[in-house]
Amino acid sequence: MNVATSTATMADSAKRPEQTILQIQQVTKMFGDTKAVNDVSLEIRKGEIFALLGGSGCGKTTLLRMLAGFERPTAGRIILDGQDITALPPYERPINMMFQSYALFPHMSVEQNIAFGLKQDGMTRNQIGDRVAHMLKLVHMSKYARRKPHQLSGGQRQRVALARSLAKHPKLLLLDEPMGALDKKLRTQMQLEVVNIIESVGVTCVMVTHDQEEAMTMAGRLGIMDSGEICQVGSPTEVYEYPNSRLTAEFIGSVNIFEGVVNEQAEDAEELLITSSELECPLELSLNASVSAGMPVAVAVRPEKISVSFERPEQAANWVKGTVSDIAYLGGISTYHVEITGGRRIQCTVANVARSTQDRATWGDEVYLSWDTASGVVLTS
Amino acid sequence: MKKLLNCFSQGRTWIISVPYIWLLLFFFIPFAIVLKISLSESAIAIPPYEDLISYADDVLNIKLNLGNFHFLLQDDLYFLAYLNSLKTAFFATVLCLLVGYPMAYFMARAEASVRNVLLMLVILPSWTSFLIRIYAWIGILKSNGLLNNFLMSIGLIHEPLEILNTNVAVYIGIVYAYLPFMILPLYANLLKMDLSLLEAASDLGCRPWKTFLKVTLPLSKAGIIAGSMLVFIPAVGEFVIPSLLGGANTLMIGKVLWQEFFNNRDWPVASAVAIVMLLLLLVPIALFNRYQAKEAANEAK
Numbered sequence: 169m170n171v172a173t174s175t176a177t178m179a180d181s182a183k184r185p186e187q188t189i190l191q192i193q194q195v196t197k198m199f200g201d202t203k204a205v206n207d208v209s210l211e212i213r214k215g216e217i218f219a220l221l222g223g224s225g226c227g228k229t230t231l232l233r234m235l236a237g238f239e240r241p242t243a244g245r246i247i248l249d250g251q252d253i254t255a256l257p258p259y260e261r262p263i264n265m266m267f268q269s270y271a272l273f274p275h276m277s278v279e280q281n282i283a284f285g286l287k288q289d290g291m292t293r294n295q296i297g298d299r300v301a302h303m304l305k306l307v308h309m310s311k312y313a314r315r316k317p318h319q320l321s322g323g324q325r326q327r328v329a330l331a332r333s334l335a336k337h338p339k340l341l342l343l344d345e346p347m348g349a350l351d352k353k354l355r356t357q358m359q360l361e362v363v364n365i366i367e368s369v370g371v372t373c374v375m376v377t378h379d380q381e382e383a384m385t386m387a388g389r390l391g392i393m394d395s396g397e398i399c400q401v402g403s404p405t406e407v408y409e410y411p412n413s414r415l416t417a418e419f420i421g422s423v424n425i426f427e428g429v430v431n432e433q434a435e436d437a438e439e440l441l442i443t444s445s446e447l448e449c450p451l452e453l454s455l456n457a458s459v460s461a462g463m464p465v466a467v468a469v470r471p472e473k474i475s476v477s478f479e480r481p482e483q484a485a486n487w488v489k490g491t492v493s494d495i496a497y498l499g500g501i502s503t504y505h506v507e508i509t510g511g512r513r514i515q516c517t518v519a520n521v522a523r524s525t526q527d528r529a530t531w532g533d534e535v536y537l538s539w540d541t542a543s544g545v546v547l548t549s
Numbered sequence: 550m551k552k553l554l555n556c557f558s559q560g561r562t563w564i565i566s567v568p569y570i571w572l573l574l575f576f577f578i579p580f581a582i583v584l585k586i587s588l589s590e591s592a593i594a595i596p597p598y599e600d601l602i603s604y605a606d607d608v609l610n611i612k613l614n615l616g617n618f619h620f621l622l623q624d625d626l627y628f629l630a631y632l633n634s635l636k637t638a639f640f641a642t643v644l645c646l647l648v649g650y651p652m653a654y655f656m657a658r659a660e661a662s663v664r665n666v667l668l669m670l671v672i673l674p675s676w677t678s679f680l681i682r683i684y685a686w687i688g689i690l691k692s693n694g695l696l697n698n699f700l701m702s703i704g705l706i707h708e709p710l711e712i713l714n715t716n717v718a719v720y721i722g723i724v725y726a727y728l729p730f731m732i733l734p735l736y737a738n739l740l741k742m743d744l745s746l747l748e749a750a751s752d753l754g755c756r757p758w759k760t761f762l763k764v765t766l767p768l769s770k771a772g773i774i775a776g777s778m779l780v781f782i783p784a785v786g787e788f789v790i791p792s793l794l795g796g797a798n799t800l801m802i803g804k805v806l807w808q809e810f811f812n813n814r815d816w817p818v819a820s821a822v823a824i825v826m827l828l829l830l831l832v833p834i835a836l837f838n839r840y841q842a843k844e845a846a847n848e849a850k
């Protein structure tokens with residue numbers, strides 16, 4: 169028996185140690201018999217943007233609402249900046265939230281909306297006026313100070329909502345599906361703008377989204393959630409390049425997964441060999457997980473890591489022969505669907521570097537797909 | 550084709566005109582008749598007033614008698630009755646609001662299954678006759694009625710309370726009878742309120758009671774106004790309740806009108822009383838309409 173362990177050296181883990189501002193400790197939330205959030209523990213660092221990403225009904229909103237104080241955890245503790253806030257009502261937490269529907273007060277002007285939270289703190293009129301003016305400038309809404317929310321466009325409403333939730337200088341900013349109410353084009357524009365504003369203020373932010381692109385664009389770290397549990401936490405690159413489970417691999421981007429069994433190997437081997445019944449040759453990959461010989465594992469290979477050629481590759485492992493069954497031309501890249509023996513289809517993307525289509529594989533062509541040892545990732549669950 | 554279109558547009562004109570025909574038949578024509586009577590002179594005849602227009606000896610006489618209105622000004626009974634009606638209706642409306650708002654609030658915030666039951670309970674009493682329900686209050690409020698007997702039996706009071714035939718009884722009656730008209734528009738308004746606004750207020754540091762004052766209350770303004778109008782307007786002209794529950798000194802314009810009409814058989818004066826009452830009520834109705842138009846314009850923007 170041979171136990172291979174490895175620590176993948178990842179660029180991000182070498183970052184300077186950061187101060188933790190929010191600790192979520194074994195938090196569980198039950199609604200009747202359904203476990204909306206199941207034993208979640210998380211640490212959020214000061215000044216980062218953290219995205220909770222997951223499919224519908226996985227408990228993202230519930231977790232966020234517990235941070236805001238609208239739901240009380242069934243079990244567990246929430247600690248903000250050293251203070252246990254688990255039992256604090258929302259109006260006593262130094263946390264502000266931007267609601268998915270923005271929840272702007274319809275009977276108040278933009279100015280009054282932003283001033284609302286400040287008035288609760290007993291600031292003087294002048295202080296409030298200054299802060300509101302500053303906030304309006306920050307979100308480029310100074311011109312609209314006296315408008316009512318119903319006189320604003322969707323994007324403008326979002327800016328006001330953001331300004332309102334930042335006005336009190338919260339220790340933590342919560343965003344619930346921040347782009348959910350915007351159309352696609354505005355969405356990409358606002359994603360970058362919201363990040364810029366948040367970073368210029370320097371506030372710690374936890375956001376919830378079901379859109380992986382949005383999460384990867386906006387957040388410094390992601391937490392992938394499924395049925396109430398956090399499956400993986402890491403930077404967008406970590407989560408994309410080193411998924412730890414089938415679920416994360418499939419949730420973020422597309423992936424080809426091969427089932428196989430770990431081969432016997434030498435103590436000091438640097439590569440892992442896996443035999444898959446789906447492939448004629450073995451799978452070879454650099455060590456990145458602790459596995460033992462004979463263990464059934466899954467290997468994930470991202471489509472863009474696979475190259476397509478007409479000649480048989482020279483390497484002994486990591487290739488497969490197949491016929492092109494489908495091509496999706498997307499402009500900059502094309503996605504090939506290649507059928508290999510056994511009927512299984514494999515996805516790979518090819519950058520359309522040359523303008524002419526002469527040298528490219530087309531429908532029905534016999535092609536060889538190959539990838540190198542650094543491309544495959546072992547999924548242990 | 551053209552014929553068909555014509556037919557169509559005619560049909561549409563018809564449908565649009567239905568409410569106007571309704572108004573004409575059941576509001577405008579009766580109003581004109583009452584106005585006519587108010588301008589005539591009373592007479593011992595059937596009906597007990599003279600015609601406005603007479604034709605004799607080749608002379609067409611149109612006689613508009615403003616004396617009835619003049620008479621209303623001379624006797625301050627009428628002025629006091631109007632004032633008292635407005636006052637009673639106003640305070641009854643305020644009481645209805647104070648009682649109805651919390652009820653509507655908790656109904657709107659109750660669970661969906663409970664909500665409909667509560668709504669039924671509010672509407673249910675109006676399935677029996679209004680008159681009977683007011684009579685029932687006589688049984689409750691009189692000196693050896695249910696309320697006094699109960700209070701005496703538990704030893705809270707030793708003498709029966711004098712409630713029946715006082716203004717208190719009138720207020721109880723009006724609040725009781727018109728409460729549903731206050732609750733229903735408020736309930737509808739509070740039900741459709743976006744609850745995330747309340748969460749947002751709480752999130753921004755607002756305590757529950759202050760959230761109510763700063764968010765819930767201003768946002769339910771339309772419901773408050775609608776409910777108040779629905780109570781105030783009929784309460785001004787109310788006559789069954791002051792007649793049955795009020796005392797000899799309960800002065801309300803509805804009661805005065807009734808007495809002029811049936812006891813004195815002075816139709817012209819009674820009509821003049823009615824016309825003035827209508828004019829007085831036009832003021833709040835017009836204000837209400839203007840408010841609603843403004844709201845609608847805001848919404849449309």
Ligand SMILES: Nc1ncnc2c1ncn2[C@@H]1O[C@H](COP(=O)(O)OP(=O)(O)OP(=O)(O)O)[C@@H](O)[C@H]1O
Binds near residue numbers: 200202223224227231
């Ligand atoms: N107030 C509630 N009462 C009962 N069950 C609830 C309540 N709120 C949420 N749930 C349940 O908890 C689970 C998680 O819900 P949650 O709203 O957190 O999901 P989500 O991840 O935000 O999903 P989505 O992306 O669709 O918004 C769901 O199964 C949902 O039905």
Ligand SMILES: [Mg+2]
Binds near residue numbers: 228229230
């Ligand atoms: Mg949600």
